[in-house]
Amino acid sequence: MNLSFQLFLLYGHETDFTIADFVADLRAPTPSAAAELAVPEISKIEEGICNLQNRYRVALKKKVDYMKLTYEKCMSARCYRNPLEQINEKYMNIDTLVKSLIDNISKKIIISKKDFAGGITKLDALSPLKTLARGYTITKKGENVVRSVKDLKSGDKISIRLCDGEIPAEII
Secondary structure, three states: OOHHHHHHHHHOOOOOOOHHHHHOOOOOOOHHHHHHHHOOOHHHHHHHHHHHHHHHHHHHHHHHHHHHHHHHHHHOOHHHHOHHHHHHHHHHHHHHHHHHHHHHHHHHHHHHHHHHHHHHHHHHHHOHHHHHHOOOOEEEEOOEEOOOHHHOOOOOEEEEEEOOEEEEEEOO
């Protein structure tokens, strides 16, 4: 016997293959088997829906828990627990600043008064009237102050200013 006849006897008749058989993802031997492969079982669909429901339920619970935690965190903030506390702190800060400002202004006024008194003392010491009180005089010829003996000659009428008044005089 030849080899091809022996193979025929072993396998029965030859099966024909089309190109579609080689490129298909799945091959079914009969149309009924193809229908079974194309349509999933209802129990698997129900199981998938149940799994999705459970996943959505867990995700929703996590979201609600997260939102609750965020709300509790916000509500536990200091400004919600005791809002007047912050306002009172601000009032205290303002009071402290006002007191500091008043203290600084008072110190500045005291320093200014001392500086003013010192200036008055210096002006008073340099005052021509103080000089006159120490025994000096101011000699004038008309409206001009006499600064030198060379400015005077015999017969000039002058006025001499003393600390308690003025006297007229004449140069001899």
